[in-house]
Amino acid sequence: MFQLISVFILVLLQQTRCLPVDLVDEGQExxxxxxxxxxxxxxxxxxxxxxxxxxxxxxxxxxxxxxxxxxxxxxxxxxxxxxxxxxxxxxxxxxxxxxxxxxxxxxxxxxxxxxxxxxxxxxxxxxxxxxxxxxxxxxxxxxxxxxxxxxxxxxxxxxxxxxxxxxxxxxxxxxxxxxxxxxxxxxxxxxxxxxxxxxxxxxxxxxxxxxxxxxxxxxxxxxxxxxxxxxxxxxxxxxxxxxxxxxxxxxxxxxxxxxxxxxxxxxxxxxxxxxxxxxxxxxxxxxxxxxxxxxxxxxxxxxxxxxxxxxxxxxxxxxxxxxxxxxxxxxxxxxxxxKWQDRLSDYKKTLGYSEVLLKEKGDSEESNIGNAITDSMIAVYEDASIAMVNNGGIRSSIPVGNITGEDIYYVLPFENTVDKLVLLGSELRKAIEVAASKLSYADHDKYPGFGLQLSGAQIDMVVTEENNAGNRIQSFKVKNTDGGFDDLKEDQPYTLAIGSFLGPVGKQKYLRGIFDEVEIIEYTPGVKTDYEAMAEWVETNSPINAKIEGRFSVNYATKL
Missing domain, CATH: 3.60.21.10 (Metallo-dependent phosphatases)
Structure with a gap:
């Protein structure tokens, strides 16, 4: 009986080797x-x-x-x-x-x-x-x-x-x-x-x-x-x-x-x-x-x-x-x-003209397109002193030539609103120090870097090898009504125009954490989108010739 069983197993094994590869437990190349x-x-x-x-x-x-x-x-x-x-x-x-x-x-x-x-x-x-x-x-x-x-x-x-x-x-x-x-x-x-x-x-x-x-x-x-x-x-x-x-x-x-x-x-x-x-x-x-x-x-x-x-x-x-x-x-x-393109024809109309390439730059660099966008945001509120937007909200550049609504949507596709924020100068300084704390001495291009574009300010920062996070702002000036710049006043309230992505949502405080530990006097959600603000600004200010103006600078030093 044992011999019969052994023969049966041997025959079965021989037959199994002849089965298609997907029916046996063998790999294949x-x-x-x-x-x-x-x-x-x-x-x-x-x-x-x-x-x-x-x-x-x-x-x-x-x-x-x-x-x-x-x-x-x-x-x-x-x-x-x-x-x-x-x-x-x-x-x-x-x-x-x-x-x-x-x-x-x-x-x-x-x-x-x-x-x-x-x-x-x-x-x-x-x-x-x-x-x-x-x-x-x-x-x-x-x-x-x-x-x-x-x-x-x-x-x-x-x-x-x-x-x-x-x-x-x-x-x-x-x-x-x-x-x-x-x-x-x-x-x-x-x-x-x-x-x-x-x-x-x-x-x-x-x-x-x-x-x-x-x-x-x-x-x-x-x-x-x-x-x-x-x-x-x-x-x-x-x-x-x-x-x-x-x-x-x-x-x-x-x-x-x-x-x-x-x-x-x-x-x-x-x-x-x-x-x-x-x-x-x-x-x-x-x-x-x-x-x-x-x-x-x-x-x-x-x-x-x-x-x-x-x-x-x-x-x-x-x-x-x-x-x-x-x-x-x-x-x-x-x-x-x-059929989809035909439904977008209204956004292909010319709104203005740019004499310069409006171009994105690095996470810790001022860009002329960032300056244009924040200038359009500050124009939304008559009492706004400063505007800021996160770099991640700027998604493309605008070449020299006619500017259409479609061009602006490439740059600002998220339809964030332009919101109003009021806070004291001392609290504003704290908020910018939070952004500056993301800068890296070892890797100047490390994400997210400073991560902001600004209007209405001149901010100079120094990053040291010994990590001076929390004490990086060396100069903070705010544009006055005459077009000049005055030192930030710690006890004076300032009105900011900010993209809603930086604002508070639900149980969360502020999306990039810039204002999390800052005392806010007033926060008002906007009704105008960043696209609408930019489109109006282009029509009003064409031809566009936005430049790098020294709105913020980042210097790296061994120590202060």
């Missing part, structure tokens, strides 16, 4: 093409080099959803069974297309591009739960975020979003885990939706997928390049990190003549060695605004590990494609855009 994009911010139309309106379509204009469609289609048709397309979040918010149409074009063009999955971004929650769930209900791909905790019946895990999704590529299970920046809590100041630690959440989900036999695991999310690198270091089960949020341009030049038009912030991909063992995990991001489409070809062995040597066998192709004039826009996609 996999070649996977990964396309990825991030921070589209509703940039459906092509833009110029400053990510502003493309005035004269030419090879010098970039992006546009029609070009992206062409390129992804070309790659997918080459390897249809082994290509996935990932969106790393912030599909929403940034142009008139979102300001006026909300999620409707996102549904149409998201389904048209047919993403495999999309990681949720902070701006995808800008219209709260009710702005996201109709999108979720009508798209053909899953939305991912492993670090969302919601008790809201209107935002349900497993219906509106998922911690992860698993797709099968040529018989191999590929898991994709989402994550989103914890700063998204600003959209939910009353705490109805919570955003927990990304690293711990992705690790838990990766362990779950691994236990279920998922061999290849990708993190797809929206927390910024620095967090992406930490994920790769701290979660060794990952095989790839696809990120967004920081609009980081990663690129590896092929030779010394290969010089891209954008500043390179790191290698593409960035190879990160895990803190546990010697596993190396690629990290990628593709700047923003549909200007680039990332593409990796990954080769995995039978155990689901990238082949070695990694930079030739494991990752056999890696490139972010520039969506310039060499990529022909897809005609069907262009036709789909017409």
């Amino acid at each position: 996999l070649t996977l093409d990964v396309l990825h994009i991030n921070d589209i911010h509703s940039y459906f139309e092509e833009t110029n080099q400053y990510s502003a309106r493309c005035r004269d379509p030419s090879p010098q204009c970039y992006g546009g959803i029609a070009r992206v469609f062409t390129k992804q289609k070309e790659i997918r048709e080459r390897s249809p069974a082994t290509t996935i397309f990932l969106n790393a979040g912030d599909f929403y918010q940034g142009t008139l297309w979102y300001s006026k149409f909300k999620y409707e074009p996102m549904i149409e063009f998201g389904n048209h591009l047919n993403y495999t999955a999309m990681g949720l971004g902070n701006h995808d929650f800008d219209d709260k739960i009710e702005g996201l769930t109709p999108f979720s209900d009508m798209i053909s791909f899953p939305l991912l975020a492993s670090n969302i905790n919601s008790d809201e019946s209107d935002l349900v895990e497993g219906k509106h979003y998922y911690k992860s999704t698993v797709v099968e590529v040529n018989g191999t299970k590929v898991g994709i885990i989402g994550y989103i920046t914890q700063s998204t809590r600003y959209n939910f100041p009353d705490g109805e939706v919570a955003f927990t630690d990304e690293i711990a959440s992705v690790r838990r989900e990766a362990e779950k997928l691994d236990a279920e036999g998922v061999k290849v695991i990708i993190a797809l999310g929206h927390s910024g390049y620095e967090t992406d690198i930490v994920l790769a270091k701290q979660v060794p089960l990952l095989d790839l990190v696809v990120g967004g949020h920081s609009h980081t341009f990663l690129y590896t030049p092929e030779n010394e003549d290969d010089k891209p038009i954008d500043y390179i912030q790191g290698a593409y991909p960035t190879y990160v060695t895990s803190a546990e063992g010697n596993k190396v995990i690629p990290v990628v991001q593709a700047k923003a605004y549909n200007k680039y489409l990332g593409h990796l070809t990954l080769n995995f062995d039978v155990n689901g590990e990238l082949k070695l040597p990694l930079e030739s066998e494991g990752v056999s192709f890696a490139k972010p494609y520039l969506m310039d004039g060499t990529v022909a826009p897809d005609e069907e996609t262009l036709s789909m855009m017409v």
Whole structure:
């Protein structure tokens, strides 16, 4: 009897070896093409080099959803069974297309591009739960975020979003885990939706997928390049990190003549060695605004590990494609855009003219576009002495030439109101010291830096090596009615015009924390948006010739 059983087992094992590979517990090699994009911010139309309106379509204009469609289609048709397309979040918010149409074009063009999955971004929650769930209900791909905790019946895990999704590529299970920046809590100041630690959440989900036999695991999310690198270091089960949020341009030049038009912030991909063992995990991001489409070809062995040597066998192709004039826009996609463009015609009318390039600058630098915006804000209130706006609210530049409403929406897409704040000079100094405390002696360009643009003030700051946070303002002057400047008076009340993003919301105090510990005499929400204020100011003051005026300065010294 024992011999019969042994023969039976031997025959069974021999037959099992002949079964199709997906029916046995054996791995197989996999070649996977990964396309990825991030921070589209509703940039459906092509833009110029400053990510502003493309005035004269030419090879010098970039992006546009029609070009992206062409390129992804070309790659997918080459390897249809082994290509996935990932969106790393912030599909929403940034142009008139979102300001006026909300999620409707996102549904149409998201389904048209047919993403495999999309990681949720902070701006995808800008219209709260009710702005996201109709999108979720009508798209053909899953939305991912492993670090969302919601008790809201209107935002349900497993219906509106998922911690992860698993797709099968040529018989191999590929898991994709989402994550989103914890700063998204600003959209939910009353705490109805919570955003927990990304690293711990992705690790838990990766362990779950691994236990279920998922061999290849990708993190797809929206927390910024620095967090992406930490994920790769701290979660060794990952095989790839696809990120967004920081609009980081990663690129590896092929030779010394290969010089891209954008500043390179790191290698593409960035190879990160895990803190546990010697596993190396690629990290990628593709700047923003549909200007680039990332593409990796990954080769995995039978155990689901990238082949070695990694930079030739494991990752056999890696490139972010520039969506310039060499990529022909897809005609069907262009036709789909017409009905939306026709509804925006009122915003294409000329409001004024700029004689200079109104350009964004660094987080701790004065910019002439910041000066123009804050000048338009201070004009909203007759009694305002100072205006301020956060750099993050300024999203684009305005080239020399005619200025349209559309141009202003590229710059100010969030429709924040211009609010009024009254406080004593001593409290105003405290608030600016809070902003100045974000400056870094070691890294002058470190985000968020000073983070403000100003009108009606001249502020000089010094940052020392020994960290003089709280005592960085060396001179603070306020513009008087004669156009000159007087020293800030500690016991005098001042009226400020501020963007509502800096104001108090719900249980939260002030969004950037500038006024959290400051005594406010009066706070009045505005009725005019920053777009409306800027449009009126352009019409009144055209031609525009805004300059850098020394409204604030930052100096670095070993000591005071």
